[in-house]
Amino acid sequence: MSENKNYQHPDIQDPENDELEIDWMDILRRIYAIRKTLYKAAGVGVVLGIIIALSIPKQYTVTVTLSPEMNGDKASSGLASLASSFLGGGASNSSNDALNVTLAPDIVASTPFVLELFNTRVQTLDGELDTTLVAYLDEQKTPWWGYIKAAPSLLIGALKSLIIETKDSVSTEINPFQLTKKEAAKVVKLKQAITANVDKKTAMTTITVTLQDSKVTAIVADSVVGKLQQYIIDYRIKKAKEDCAYLEELYKERQQEYYDAQSKYAHYFDTNRNIAFQSVRAEQERLQNDMNLAYQVYSQVAQQLQVARAKIQEEKPVFAVVEPATIPLEPSSSSKKIILIGIIFITICFTCAWQILGKPQWSKIKESFTKKTNT
Structure with a gap:
């Protein structure tokens, strides 16, 4: 008689099935049995949640969206090309920029750019504080656990101040080459509060600022946009402005040379008008040629100067502010109710x-340990 190999004794259970089976009713009975303890835990969670929710300061976020036009190769209808064709010159306007729109996040996160924001005038929504941004950073609230975390460094700093003599006169100017610990900490804070992102497909630049006062946040966001625009504009027109400044000096020099040659010719012509010597006519012709040559050079430099002036305006990038900075009405940080509910849930779990x-x-661990010590 053949035995059924799939037969299993009822007292022997498959360990795999045993692992998968969960007695939910038993778990619910255990939870019901400790309901009073869970009520106490919920009470503790309420207290902790209220303390933590009230300790976390509100934060507001302002987002500004820009659409910059950063095309270095202008069409032939540009101002510089138009001026060049008008004046009879040929100007090629192809340029390879080392600065493009994708570098906006790196520019905003750079230390020199952040240091330029330090002296930005800001004002809180209630009007109680009207100061610079670097001074406002000292007024921002910090959770109580932040003071506990910073207590060792504060204690060490206090001991150092007692041991090492400090100078009474403290320089208010910031040296970007050598920042103090306080200045470096504020730079890090601002780098965390101000971010920029660029969509490489659409070239849309999004600048986000997060601070504890809604009006201050909007002011800083607007200042960041303005400084970023000016930074890129200054870079783009720097070469054109240098060329224009050089042509301005050259224009004045050639103008003076033309005026001197013209004056010499007029003076010689008036003095020797009625003299019929050949030498006089030869000198008069030479002075006239010098005057004409000086005028030609002067005229060419004047044309180049007009082209250079037009090129400055042409090289300026255009920024379309798609979403301007506005004062937010609601905080961007987590709601105090959500924090309270989350703390209660974590405590109960x-x-x-x-x-x-x-x-x-x-x-079980204590019992096994007690048995081992007794034996």
Whole structure:
């Protein structure tokens, strides 16, 4: 008689099936049995949630969206090309820029750019504080655990101030080459509060500023946009302005040379008008040629100067502000109700896990340890 190999004794259970089976009713009974403990845990969670929710300061976020036009190769209808064709010259306007729109995040996150924001005038929404941005950073609130975290460094700084003599006169100017610890910490804070992102497909630049006062946040966001625009404009027109300044000096020199040659010719012509010597006519012709040559050079430099002036305007990039900076009405940080509910939920889950799983295991460990010590 053949035995059924798939037959299994009822007292022997498959360990795999045993692992998969969960007695939910038993778990619910255990939870119901410790309901009073869970009520106490919920009360503790309410207290902790209120303390933590009230300790976290509100934060406001302002987002500005820009659409910059950063095309270095202008069409033939540009101002410089138009001026060049008008004046009879040929100007090629192809340029390879080392600065493009994708570098906006790196520019905003650079230390020199952040230091330029330090002296920005800001004002809180309630009007109680009207100061610079670097001074406002000292007025921002910090959670109480932040003071606990910073306590060791504050204690060390206090001890150093007692041991090392400090100078009475402190320089208010910031040296970008050598920042103090306070200045470096504020730079880091601003780098965390101000971010820029660029969509490489659409070239849309998004600048985000997060601070604790809504009006200050909007002011700083507007200042960041303005300084970023000016930074890129200054870079783009720097070469054109240098060329224009050089042509301005050259124009004045050639103008003076033409005026001198013209004056010499007029003076010689008036003095020797009625003299019929050949030498006089030869000198008069030479002076006239010098005057004409000086005028030609002067005229060419004047044309180049007009082209250079037009090129400055042409090289300026155009920024379309798609989403301007506005004072936010609601904070961007998590709601205090959400924080309170989250803390209560975490407290109840931790207590439940400890009572059902952790406490029995801990009791077994203690019993085994006690047996070993007794033996």
